[in-house]
């Protein structure tokens with residue numbers, strides 16, 4: 001999926017902020033968005049691959065399954081990921097740990113790995129909305145680390161019930177069943193930060209993609225206070241995600257970090273767990289520099305999107 005440039009040059013420069021001011025949704029005009037959602041990158045103690053094999057005809061039609069069993073690469077493996085019934089089944093207590101029905105499962109990265117970035121960007125007093133929380137440990141770990149107010153939502157009533165019960169003694173965490181495409185329950189500008197680990201990716205695999213994902217992003221922008229942060233952790237490279245983020249109604253300044261998978265980091269550190277991430281300067285039009293090479297081709301992209309105040313956006 002990802003083009004590997006011929007002239008490798010590692011960028012360790014200070015990230016430049018990108019001001020995205022596109023007036024319309026480029027996503028709706030392109031068919032090239034093919035995120036792949038998978039849970040291939042759990043912490044060492046987690047299951048290696050809790051996903052079922054793909055059965056999605058659309059994905060097959062679009063050649064999205066062709067990446068082999070390796071994870072990442074921006075492809076979508078199943079459009080079930082946008083389906084509440086799919087997630088309910090997956091999170092049901094009868095489900096095996098390997099299918100996500102266990103006590104917890106963290107997609108992509110853990111709090112330990114993300115902590116330096118989160119602590120630096122999100123003050124502990126922030127009101128945080130965790131979209132598509134699943135049964136991840138992220139919110140619990142953040143609360144233990146001093147975060148005061150984390151509202152968790154997910155489309156799966158099964159996982160919300162489970163998490164509400166599990167965390168009933170942690171007042172910093174609240175849980176609500178909700179669809180990210182319609183969060184009208186919350187008022188405008190009611191959060192300082194929206195955290196998304198894998199949920200936009202799931203939306204991009206849904207039957208209604210990319211429209212559902214666009215609705216989600218419009219809602220995220222509405223819910224954030226000016227200068228609030230949408231922190232997106234995704235398999236989607238800037239080529240796929242920046243046009244989506246630039247849709248009508250969303251005005252962001254974006255900084256990008258790239259983080260190798262835990263598996264890659266473990267391999268490179270030869271056994272001693274490590275957390276590394278690189279801040280990357282985007283081009284004027286919000287892309288990776290043409291000669292940029294991903295050290296780990298399966299890397300996760302972390303977009304720190306600051307909501308611009310109206311006068312900044314115009």
Ligand SMILES: C[S@@+](CC[C@H](N)C(=O)[O-])C[C@H]1O[C@@H](n2cnc3c(N)ncnc32)[C@H](O)[C@@H]1O
Pocket residue numbers: 037081082083087105106107108131132133134135136153154155156159178179180181196197198199202203
């Ligand atoms: C890839 S998992 C990520 C889970 C968790 N954030 C993590 O990092 O482990 C995607 C999550 O999004 C939820 N989801 C999918 N579609 C949704 C929607 N329309 N509204 C709210 N949550 C949704 C799923 O139930 C699932 O828990």
